Amino acid sequence: MNVPMLVLQALLLSPQEASAPPSDPNEAQRTNIEERIQVLEEPWKVGDVKTYSLIFDYAPFGRQMIRLDRVLDEDGGKVLEFSQMLHLDLRALGQEGSLYNFGTIRYAHGKMFRRYRFEEILKSWSGYSTYEPSGKMRERTVTLDRSGDQAALSIQLGNEDAEPRPVPPMDGLERSVMIDLEIIGHWERLFLFDTWALGEEKKIPMMAPSEPVVYDYHLPVKDFRPITPAVREVTLKVAALEKASIFSIEIEAFRCVLPELGYTVWVTARGGVIKFDNGKGLTGVLER
């Protein structure tokens, strides 16, 4: 390993470290903060976890977790397998019930998805119990596989069998970055192996398994979101470098906007997503 690489490695901390505030409150003023987001090397190590608290109109709405479980060898390349968990307490919307999403996603070359599989559970009650009452929850397993410019999707409801069926051809599938808009952890893949200067704007081919889901008091969450995988080009703009409030701690971060989706994401110089806002009452904040 050459010296520059060593220096670079030292700079690219693990995700937790990257998101930590400087220990000295004045550090930010003393150092020259580079006005760009730059992620040249995979910052995640196996076992690294990031968790986000979800808040809806100031009420705790749920929690998300994403974790790098393992690195696999597939077709001679490294494939990262992340696991994810999402829990939403629908009482924050004034509705009874809860929604869970447990899944795994595999990325080749850091950001090109190979397989995305998640199980969604819609419970008609809130809260945890060791035994779960039968007949009061619905389950669905979604599997999306990609190989080159081909993709296959299977949606299994409960215990019913579901055969994978090919997804209609999509332009740019093989170049697209897979982002499930529900899972904040996926957003970091957008910034990987790239440099984003302040004010810069790029078009990204993004593969999303569904349209953005909107939660609100008047929208009953009675069913699973429709799965309609599609590649769309979205604009991402690094709009500003500002202090983002993470549970009342001010952290210097880049405010990035995705106008087509109405989303705002706050990202550290090392590509760590520390906060997001869907512009419709839902906020996610990195837990520390």
Next chain:
Amino acid sequence: MKAIVSIAVALLLVTGSRPAFPASRQARDVYEDAGAVRGPLSDFWYKVRSEWSGYMNPDPQPPPGGGPLKQRTFVTAPPNRAWVSLVFGALTPKPLSHLFAEFLSEWKLAEGRNWPYAQIYDRRWDRMGKQGRTQNIIMIGTPWTLEPVGPLAGQLGFTVAPGRVEIGKRRYRGDNLILIFIAPNPANPGKYALVITGTNDEGLMQAGHLPYGETDYVLFRGRRLLESGFFSKTKGAPAWGPPDRLEATTTHSGFAIRETAHYTFWYETDRHSRDEVDALATEKEAAYPSLAALLPDGARGAPRITYYLYPTVDRKIDETARADIVHLDLAASEIHAVFSETQRLAEPYLDLMVLLHRVLGPTRAPRLERALAIALAPQFQGHDVDPMAARLFQEARGRESAVLKSLREQDVTTPADGPPSEQDVLLSGFMRHLVLGHGRERVYEFLRRASPRNLDDAFREVYGERLNDALGEWAALLRSSFIGVASRTERDDPRPEAAQSPAVIEPGREARTGDDIARGLDLMKVRDDAEAARVFEEHLRIEPSHPVALVSLARIRFRAGRFEEAERTALSALTACAEPGSHATACPRTDAWSHLTLGRIEALRGRYVAARVELTHPAVTEGPDPVPTLAEYWLETMGQSRNQLTVISHLKREARVSLRNLDWDRAEEDLNKALQIDPTDSEAHRLLSEVYHKHHEYWAWQIRYLNDVHPDYNVLGRMTLPDEDRTTLVYGVEMLHNVDSFNDLVLKGNLELMKAQSLYAVEIQNLHQEGERFLLEEHDTSEALRTYLRALDLNGDFFLSHFLVGRCYFLMERFDEARRSFEEVLKRRPGDASVLAWTHTYLGYIALEQEELTAAKHAFEKALSQVSSGKVGALAREGLGKVSTIRLLMQGTPERP
């Protein structure tokens, strides 16, 4: 190696034979440890129990086919009960000694729940006989009240003095330090002494709120852990030495101090500006004379009141381990409060509580102290106490009993130092009534005399009438005020928006119809709040009292975090609905959302009682969907940090305290809440399994004990009582527990344990694989070691993690550490021949490296006895060959032992 990893993990997953505890804890029934005094703190009751059942005693002459230990459990029980002593010192100040006596009786009761056969004899130290002093003994007191504590602490390297604890070179200061440790009883080293001591006698009464057990000693400041560790122990020595393994931390480092005549403020300069603190100091100093004037002698000569200011409840938890938005440490006269732009919780009643406690306390009714402080304060949570009490009394359906509920149910181990509840505010309303009717002096006298057990007598002595009569009189007054209080328009600055923005109808412009409102509501639904606000504001210029426009605007302003404006607008909406008008049909919805908005604002400000008043308003509870469910959810999550990680860690900490106190229901409730937030939290699953298993164990012992002492008593039965004419059975009385739920505890415990194990196992498997990748592909041994150590953290009992760690140390030529790891593998007696063969082979090469030829030879032979072929067999044989060669070369040279 991959095969070994997979097999081992599969074994762990399938058999679940060993609990996957992340913390390394030794089982009590390790033969070498049988009956030994060896710590940690949680071992106290295991030892007491094992002494009674004898199951820890080695049997020197085992019967044919018998093992070296006596039968472990359910041997024929000796008829006598095991003796545990509890000693304490004498306290001189009377109110504190009364309070301490009550604390001790509650503590004794709680500790007795650990095991029904235990007979706890409590005496003052000077009255405890020689025999009592030689039992397993619990000592509660400071070195200056309880004679043996000082020397015992000194022997272990502790110095405990008023306001100071020293452990070696580390010094801790504060009047709220509590030190808990276990050591051999000096009067009988074969038994335990469990000691609870500290820097202040009053502070010791917090001991019931502390999680301890996994180490030999632990030091807390209030409820915050400062240091914990293990003592040095020499086998066979009657006493232990100072700690040799420990973890220490500090609190409030980097806080700045601002002092004024009567106050000291601790704050973090990067979170609070000096100006903010100065403004608070000025405000406090200005109010101080009027507060002090309320107290006997004007609280003359009282030392400064200390405030610790935190920007968020998360920071407060970091520093104090308490999730309350505000709390007092009365032993140290400290107020810990969240103080931010929204939450400014430095209220005058807190200052009064500290002053009252200094002047009159500690009394035997701490909740009465708090209620009186609230009653005397000019305001509580930004409102007058009387209307709040009236509203709460209405909610309590006008029951006088609700007023004294918290006071009568009070136990001294539940201190009145956190945010007050609704009952406390009700009680404050009553106290205020007494102050207004009879003056302050009498209330102080009542406070001095009162205790939860003699409230009525104390009241009659001071006021010359029955407490219930006085309550009835006050209740009658309240009932008459219900209607008047319902209106919220009597607030400090409740100027309805309508009054602030007089209606100005632009010339030529007609009042718009409901289209505007509908359009605004549609915009709100798609969260185009800016445009919706513009529409409503425009409409309000034409029709200033339109309730729907007002409440919608209030909601938009709330969403935007403009709480004061939102509050004013919601009040205006309520006012609009209180007046007869053309929008009567919209009013139920308007009222519901207005009260909900007001409640949410108060909750975010940390004014929980005020929030409760709004969120339980009939307009809300009987309002249209989704308001009632939302209000209920806000009530449930009120006071919690929005950082769910903080919430989960705090819930787990509290569950540990409840588990130690054998409070199963509370522990279960907290863990269920934690798992509701994150069902993948393996530690929470493991703790929950512990709750169920320990609960089951508790009842098993209770049943056994009751069967012993009352053989005819069906402790698991159900008793049913017929009604008067004996035709039907109407009452079912559950005795102890029913069989189904009793057995269910085991099932639930197993299920939770299985969930925890599965989660741990998957994680450990991943870490093992990753370690292997680092080692074999990247040749990065240090990183591999770090990964394996992470796996070991998750389950310190898993032999394979020890093996993999040992292998890394070996490759790094850190042979002593490698040897220790391999010894840990052997201690766990793995059944996998391959792992055993490799372990012995590594140990053989370590011995060879250290020129211990005999040990090396034995190790290689053991390896070959497990596996004689393959790579490991070849290595072991090669090792044996090396031993022979070295021996030949060294012939004539004495071998190192």
